[in-house]
Structure formats: C-alpha cells, structure tokens
Amino acid sequence: MATISITEDSRFGLRRQVRLPGPLPLVSGARLGPLDIAYETYGAMNADRSNVILICHALTGDQYVASEHPITGKPGWWWRMVGEGKPVDPARHFIVCANVIGSCLGSSGPASPDPATGEPYAMRFPVLTIADMVRAQAMLLDHLGVDRLAAVIGGSMGGMQALTWPTLFPERVESCVVIASTARHSAQNIAFHEVGRQAIMADPHWRGGDYYADGRVPSAGLAVARMAAHITYLSEAGLTEKFGRRLQGREAKTFGFDADFQVESYLRHQGLSFVDRFDANSYLYITRAMDYYDIAEDHGGSLASAFAGTRARFCLVSFDTDWLYPTAESRIIVHALNAAGAQASFVELSSPFGHDAFLLECPELNRVVDGFLKGGRA
Amino acid sequence: MSEALRPDLALIARTVKAGARVLDVGCGDGALMAALRDAKQVDARGLEIDGGNVAAAVGRGLSVVQGDADSDLRYYPDASFDYAILSQTLQTTRRPDLVVEELLRIGRQAFVSFPNFAHWRGRLSLMLGGRMPVTRLLPDTWYDTLNIHHVTIDDFRALVKERGWHIDGQWFLKGDRETTHANANLFAEHAVFLLRR
Structure with missing residues (x-):
C-alpha cells in the first residue's frame, strides 16, 4: 500500500x-x-x-x-x-x-x-x-x-x-x-467535580490560582480531589474485592488517624502520585468543561x-x-x-x-x- | 451465505428483497443480519437483549443495539424500515401484541416467526403424559424456559384478525422442511408470518 x-x-x-x-x-x-x-x-x-x-x-x-x-x-x-x-x-x-x-x-x-x-x-x-x-x-x-x-x-x-x-x-x-x-x-457528576474543585481552592497554596512562581503548589487539595474522584472510577464490589476491611501493614487498628486500612493507603498513594503529573488549575478547567457538557x-x-x-x-x-x-x-x-x-x-x-x-x-x-x-x- | 441458517431464518432471508432496510428484533448473534448483508446488500440493524450475543454481532461488524423488544422499540421512528423481523422472540415478550404493533409501526412489513405450541407432539405430551412438553424445538423445562406467552398458529391468526392486520405471506415448517397450510396448527412445528398494517 x-x-x-x-x-x-x-x-x-x-x-x-x-x-x-x-x-x-x-x-x-x-x-x-x-x-x-x-x-x-x-x-x-x-x-x-x-x-x-x-x-x-x-x-x-x-x-x-x-x-x-x-x-x-x-x-x-x-x-x-x-x-x-x-x-x-x-x-x-x-x-x-x-x-x-x-x-x-x-x-x-x-x-x-x-x-x-x-x-x-x-x-x-x-x-x-x-x-x-x-x-x-x-x-x-x-x-x-x-x-x-x-x-x-x-x-x-x-x-x-x-x-x-x-x-x-x-x-x-x-x-x-x-x-x-x-x-x-448529570447533577451527581457535577457534584463530585465540585467537591474536587473546592478541595483545590481550599488549599492555602492555591492562592487564586497564582502558585506557579514559587513552586508551592496546592498538592494537598489536588490530592484530595483525586482521591474523591478515584472512588467514582471504581466499583463497590471492586473495592471490596481488592481491599475489603484489611489493615495496612499492621496487625490491629491503631485507634488513630493514620492509614489503618489498605483502602486508605491506596487512595493516599493515588492522590500523592497524581500531583506529580498534573496541574491543579488544569484540573479545575477540565472538570468545568465536563460539567458544561450537554x-x-x-x-x-x-x-x-x-x-x-x-x-x-x-x-x-x-x-x-x-x-x-x-x-x-x-x-x-x-x-x-x-x-x-x-x-x-x-x-x-x-x-x-x-x-x-x-x-x-x-x-x-x-x-x-x-x-x-x-x-x-x- | 457462510453459515447454515436456522430454517425459519433461511426462509426469511430468501423472502427479503435485496437492498432493503431491515430491523431484526431479537437478532441473537446476528446470523440472519450477516446473511442479509452479505447476500442481499441489506442495510440491517439489530436489537438483542443478551450482551454476549450483542458483542458477538458487533464483533462481526453488524449494527446491533443491546435492548429489550418490550421497552426499546418505541425509540425507532415510524416506517423507518422496509421490514421489521421478530424471529422466535414473540413468545418471550411481556406483551406480544404490543410488540407486533410496534413492528408494524416501524417496518412497512413485519416478519414474525414462532414455535407452534399446538403441534401434535406437544398436545400428546400434555394429554397423555400430563406434563408440559419438552421437545426438540422447545427443549426447556417449564421452570427455566424464556417462553412466557405460549402461542399457537390459530391463536396468532385470531390475533391478526382481531387487530385487523394483513397477512402478506405465511410459511409453516416441520423440522427443516416447509409443510402444507392444511392443519398447520396440528402438524407444523414452526410458523413464519409476513404482516402489514
């Protein structure tokens, strides 16, 4: 050819x-x-x-x-x-x-x-x-x-x-x-996106979006946005099968707020690794574009x-x-x-x-x- | 045609005019659609409830939508097809009469094929054995059959008459072969009707 x-x-x-x-x-x-x-x-x-x-x-x-x-x-x-x-x-x-x-x-x-x-x-x-x-x-x-x-x-x-x-x-x-x-x-889709955006904008490092100059980026907010979104990408059955209520690297609950459960540890990892490759403002703009989609x-x-x-x-x-x-x-x-x-x-x-x-x-x-x-x- | 079609489908395939637009309701894995496309350049679309069948049909390049004859036909516009085909599906629908009405709204003509529950073997099984028939054409037991509206040829003719539909053609099958119209209700295992409104 x-x-x-x-x-x-x-x-x-x-x-x-x-x-x-x-x-x-x-x-x-x-x-x-x-x-x-x-x-x-x-x-x-x-x-x-x-x-x-x-x-x-x-x-x-x-x-x-x-x-x-x-x-x-x-x-x-x-x-x-x-x-x-x-x-x-x-x-x-x-x-x-x-x-x-x-x-x-x-x-x-x-x-x-x-x-x-x-x-x-x-x-x-x-x-x-x-x-x-x-x-x-x-x-x-x-x-x-x-x-x-x-x-x-x-x-x-x-x-x-x-x-x-x-x-x-x-x-x-x-x-x-x-x-x-x-x-x-849908309203539910928009609602989840709004949670993510608010997490980013609530991060003190976001500063109205002008965070590029000093490298202090709203990582915490973006990570939370990613964690919330990531849950919507999985199924309840899938999460149960993958993690159940299993504990992360420990024999017993700590009675604290560390990542006791495997699912917590997994989500934290998802959030943290995401911020290395994605810009928080881009996340705001693209989720907005999706919300306007009809x-x-x-x-x-x-x-x-x-x-x-x-x-x-x-x-x-x-x-x-x-x-x-x-x-x-x-x-x-x-x-x-x-x-x-x-x-x-x-x-x-x-x-x-x-x-x-x-x-x-x-x-x-x-x-x-x-x-x-x-x-x-x- | 690359594969041997079920006898009722082969009969329909023979009768459909070349180049027609066809909606095959309950198209299974698309055997009839593929035959019509390949042999008669038919523009065939399908509706099928079983996801595995739909995947197989789409996998062979056919336009098939997963859906339910009882609820999804209303989304098709009036007279948008030359033929609507319902083969061996009538007896599994919740409201067979309404499904046929929809076929006649969507298609200028409709093929309806179904197993004849008044075939003598079934009658004998019920009369002598006192049990619901399990036969070659109706192999499922009463508790796991998909057939929820058992219909005979005479029942269907009565429905056609009552609704004022027209019969443009009718064929009766015994095994793989066509059989006569005489006493079809007793001797035919399978019926194919071509209707219009």
Whole structure:
C-alpha cells in the first residue's frame, strides 16, 4: 500500500508539539490564540488518507496513548487498545492522540504563559468546553493534512469528545466509538467535580490560582480531589474485592488517624502520585468543561437532532459496574441515535472494575471495537 | 451465505428483497443480519437483549443495539424500515401484541416467526403424559424456559384478525422442511408470518 512518507515530516511521530496561530473562537465568546497542542502520531497515513483514527483522552489523560509517559515511565494509558495486533493498530491505522487544551502536558492551559503578559495564565485562562477541545483537535488535524477520520474513539471524557465530533463536523467523521461515557454531565457528576474543585481552592497554596512562581503548589487539595474522584472510577464490589476491611501493614487498628486500612493507603498513594503529573488549575478547567457538557442543550434540548442526517456509524459500550457514567446514560444516546436513524451499536459489558474498566483488561471490549472498526469495510 | 441458517431464518432471508432496510428484533448473534448483508446488500440493524450475543454481532461488524423488544422499540421512528423481523422472540415478550404493533409501526412489513405450541407432539405430551412438553424445538423445562406467552398458529391468526392486520405471506415448517397450510396448527412445528398494517 502506498503511504505518505512520514519519516522526514516533522509533523509526525512521538512527542510532537505545534503552535497554531488560531485564534480559536471558544463557546464562551473568548478567543484563544496562539495555541499550543502537544500530540503523538503512530503509523502512517495511506495514500487516500482514509485510515486516520483520532484517540481522545479522559480528564487526567494525555497524548501518550501508546508510548511511555515521560513523567511516570508507565506504558501508554491505552496500550491494551492501541498498538501492534490491537484493535487500533499502527500497522493499519494512522493514529493521532492530542493533549486536550486546558490540560498540562504540552497543550495550552492555565499553566502556559499568557502571550499578553508572559506570565502563566492561571485563572485568566478562558473557561473551556468539550466542544472547544474538539475544535482545537480539528485545527490540529488541519495542520496534519487530515480531512476525514475513519474513526474517533474515546472513553469517559474522551467519549464526550468522540460523541461531540460528528455533531460539530459531520462531514469529517466516518465512525465514532464512545466508551463508558455520556451525552451530558448529570447533577451527581457535577457534584463530585465540585467537591474536587473546592478541595483545590481550599488549599492555602492555591492562592487564586497564582502558585506557579514559587513552586508551592496546592498538592494537598489536588490530592484530595483525586482521591474523591478515584472512588467514582471504581466499583463497590471492586473495592471490596481488592481491599475489603484489611489493615495496612499492621496487625490491629491503631485507634488513630493514620492509614489503618489498605483502602486508605491506596487512595493516599493515588492522590500523592497524581500531583506529580498534573496541574491543579488544569484540573479545575477540565472538570468545568465536563460539567458544561450537554449535547442536547446545544441542540434545542433534543439529542436526536444533534445527530440528524449523520452518516457516521456509532459504537457505544458501557460497563455494568460503572456508576459514574452508568449504562442508562449510554442508552439515552442509543435511543437518540435510533430516533435519528443513525447506524448504532451498543453493548453493556460485564466487568468488576467500574468506570475504569475501559482502561483495564477486557477482551470483550477489544473484540467489539475491533469488529466495529473492521465492519466499516465489510 | 457462510453459515447454515436456522430454517425459519433461511426462509426469511430468501423472502427479503435485496437492498432493503431491515430491523431484526431479537437478532441473537446476528446470523440472519450477516446473511442479509452479505447476500442481499441489506442495510440491517439489530436489537438483542443478551450482551454476549450483542458483542458477538458487533464483533462481526453488524449494527446491533443491546435492548429489550418490550421497552426499546418505541425509540425507532415510524416506517423507518422496509421490514421489521421478530424471529422466535414473540413468545418471550411481556406483551406480544404490543410488540407486533410496534413492528408494524416501524417496518412497512413485519416478519414474525414462532414455535407452534399446538403441534401434535406437544398436545400428546400434555394429554397423555400430563406434563408440559419438552421437545426438540422447545427443549426447556417449564421452570427455566424464556417462553412466557405460549402461542399457537390459530391463536396468532385470531390475533391478526382481531387487530385487523394483513397477512402478506405465511410459511409453516416441520423440522427443516416447509409443510402444507392444511392443519398447520396440528402438524407444523414452526410458523413464519409476513404482516402489514
């Protein structure tokens, strides 16, 4: 198969970053530009550029979908889905994954310097929406010379972006895979996010977001935010199985407030390791973008009308133990797609891992995604 | 067609017009849909309650949604398909009459296939043995069967008449073979009806 040579084109490869002039008009009315986007690409575009797959990452995710994370040294966050012999395979696909704007892994966000002042934006960064993230991705694809996506794929907040894509750019999306996600943030989703944000803003080191100069960052608040959120990513059964009421490195309860229980120790570890790789202000901005997310609201209250006339194929997957974006949320999307006459597939898979199941070992998920992606060429 | 279809499905597959839009309600692992897609370029969509079956169908590239015929058909627009198909699922629904109404709303025509509970073997088993029949077509015991509305060919015809639906075609099966219309209610193991409103 003829391919476009990518070896000498600096736009393609691992650990890329581009400064786009913009400005990107945001839903809020503000404009963002110039804007940086950090991204990775894997594989090669075929001659007719019909094998491009965009992977969208979740709240605290990044562009390192299938390569080692530069800070943690861990393998790519979705190596089970993206890689050699996987459903999304660089041998067959040209794969793009970009850090969302508002984040802190190289794309423009609150930690980036404000071109007007040279100082970090902090809370002067404009408030974003999921649609803004998607429009920034579209600008990146323009830069890469990609007109159409064979597929856009994402889980959780990545699923929100994937689902938003055909509503904004119906002519650019052939298929759409939305995993463990939703068409709108529920009151409960917003409530959990507000707990996290308040934990960050209550940290005395937060200082209205201007903490970049002296390196004293609101770690405690961000760690608590992460701990609270992390609980929502797991299931009660999963926690019970993993930790139960077992004690951490001790024979008896201490009658104190040290981490007596394994589950406490685990959550503290999750919180502490998170602050090394994530910016607290980015956490505020991205959770806010998710809270503002409601595709139906953007289409006169009708989710079906958001997909009217779409020719994209859709694949939705939920997990039975996911209580953050439960199956009912996926069903709402499926019913809207049915009403719009769209080609839709949906399955609820069984997993003990709760919301995080989409990132973990799940052969059924790979089988479904693989079959769906290949189904387009049947 | 790559795999041997169940006889009632093969019959439906033969009858569906090429290039049609089809909704297969209770599509199982998508065997009929795949056959229609591959042999007749049919635009097939499926609804299936069992997650394992849905995963298998999506895994073969079919558009199948996990859902329940009793509650999820109302989300499909009127006359959005040429055919709605309900094969061997009627007797498992909570309200078979309402499900057929929905099929006839969604599809211009509807195929409905079901096992005939008045087949002589079942009658004999009940009359002589005094036990609920367990046969080749109805292999489950009374306590673990999914069949909650046992229906006979004559029952179904009566329902069709009562609701004023039209029968565009009817086929009866004994084993793998078609059998005559005469005394179908006694001798057919399986019935396939093609209806319209």
